[in-house]
Amino acid sequence: MPELPEVETVRQGLAKWVAGRRIASVEVRHPRAVRRHLLGADHFADALAGRMVVDVCRRGKYLWLPLDSGDAVLGHLGMSGQLLMQPATVADEAHLRVRFTFDDGGPQLRFVDQRTFGGLSYSEGGAELPAEIAHIARDPMDPLFSDAEFVAALRRKRTEVKRALLDQTLISGVGNIYADEALWRAQLHWARATDALTKPAVGRLLGHVRDVLSEALVAGGTSFDALYVNVNGESGYFDRSLNAYGREGEPCPRCGTPMRREPFMNRSSFSCPRCQPRPRRGISPASRSGVGRGRPGCSSTDDSLASEPDNRDLTLRGSPRWASDR
DNA sequence: CCTGCCGCCTGCGCGC
DNA sequence: TGCGCGCAGGCGGCAG
Incomplete structure (x- = not known):
């Protein structure tokens, strides 16, 4: 994936x-x-x-x-x-x-x-x-990605937080695996209502999204100068670093409680029952707020990760923002 | 306008 | 041994 x-x-x-x-x-x-x-x-x-x-x-x-x-x-x-x-x-x-x-x-x-x-x-x-x-929104590694806009847009939504993370018009690049990983790090259950999250909580979640993505990118980049450009997500090097995804029944790396798997959008969500308690209240029924406007943008990533002839250590090249950010 | 659900595909692993 | 079935899941389209 x-x-x-x-x-x-x-x-x-x-x-x-x-x-x-x-x-x-x-x-x-x-x-x-x-x-x-x-x-x-x-x-x-x-x-x-x-x-x-x-x-x-x-x-x-x-x-x-x-x-x-x-x-x-x-x-x-x-x-x-x-x-x-x-x-x-x-x-x-x-x-x-x-x-x-x-x-x-x-x-x-x-x-x-x-x-x-x-x-x-x-x-x-x-x-x-x-x-x-x-x-499609910019991704959180994009220098032009606006944290403040994302936080505001997410909190305007009337939905579950994981749905928002997977909404590519809000933030792009996040799929089921890294959404679960970021939520686990943020200690948030996937069904938490977006409009009930505080700004700092969303900010922390965003930080974890960024961390998870950048760590996985480093792991996936180890062999990218090979002629054979393998893209099969399932065979990624990041598998061993997953704390939540696919770990049903295994102990939570943080507290030891067996991880659970719950149905979510015709697929699965993995979380820790203790670190990520299910929210007491669900999504608020109705109440409308302002519109969100997507705006056009230019190409996202043609510069920050410019490839060079020999760059096994892409983490340090050009000091991408997320390498030092947290 | 906004949210949420469906269908698209195929290989794999499991149970019978 | 073979077969059927559930599961994996991003995204466009559309219903409500």
């Missing part, structure tokens, strides 16, 4: 391998992989042939490849998507969906996706920020 750390790891690896290369041809092996592209697979392939990839950018869990035409290839990994660099001599993967070849004859870019929840599309004029994802 690629969330921000996994997608960012892929972005860094990809940028190093495809930026500045010209696409020779694109082969769509499975139409569902480009279902978001309404003009069809043929148009998708034709529009990309001859274009040069300028960079690789990310917004939340979306990636896009700005092209020299001012357009972009927009992609989402879904749950099982991978973007792999492979020499042409390597046999096709079982779930290869789209293949990009380059005019330099170097490694191919392959979109591989078992469950096909992910996909690619062609975004006209989307080099700066594809219109399709303009509604």
